Amino acid sequence: MLRPLTALAMLPFLASQVIAQDFLTRDEVVAHMDASVFCYYPDTRVSCAWAELYTEQNEDHAILITASATWDFPMEIAEYRIDWRGDALCIPFEDQGLRAMWQSEGYRFPFNLEGLTPLPDDDLPARRDELREDAPREFCFQYTVDPDTPGQLRQHVFRDGVWDEELDPIALIPRFSSGVAVRP
Structure with missing residues (x-):
């Protein structure tokens, strides 16, 4: 019962955020997912802090493969299933x-x-x-067009009822590029 009450209590807050932001619709986000890999915090050489390749978009979820790196360790690649809630994606x-x-x-x-190299399912x-x-x-994301950088997006992150102040910049890397550098 608390979960529905919490959701109802948050509706005015979320509505004010929607009014304040021009979030992309789900169809717009899916179009970007189909055409591009999302490169987060791109540098001037367009290497990424992490990258996301969306391999499947369904009515209720999306499948993504993400790559991130730490110095002196192999690059970690993971496949995730995240859920659609309206125009937002949630983990x-x-x-x-x-x-x-x-x-x-x-x-x-x-x-x-x-x-x-696949890691064992036991891990x-x-x-x-x-x-x-x-x-x-509760951990969800929505996207807007970056008004300062043509061809880029910004990811808005929502955690347990609070929007992060910092927005994640995203460069859209065409899938035909075949790969992208991920910097540790």
Whole structure:
């Protein structure tokens, strides 16, 4: 019962955010997902802090493969299932949406996933627990066009009833590029 009451209590807040922001519709977001890989915090050489390749968009969810890196460790690539809520994408708290993981030597994220080393499925429960430790119960994203940088988006993050002040810049990398550098 608390969850529906919390959702009702948040409606005025969310409505004010929608009025204040010109969020992309789900169809607009899916069009970007179909055409591009999302490169977060691109630098001048368009290497990414992390990158997301959306491989499937359905009525109720999307599947993405994301790559991130830490110095002196193999690049981590993971597949997630995240849920649509209207025009927003949300990470399910229980399993964090994690479905599979790979590693790669070097810091190039190949869009075709060739040459990646799959990690055993036995490793997934521990990684889900690790992700869930610091995760908010509600973790959702919406997108706007970046008014300062043509051809780029901004990701707006919503955690447990609060919008993050910082927006995540996203460069849209055409899928035909075949890969992108991910910097540690």
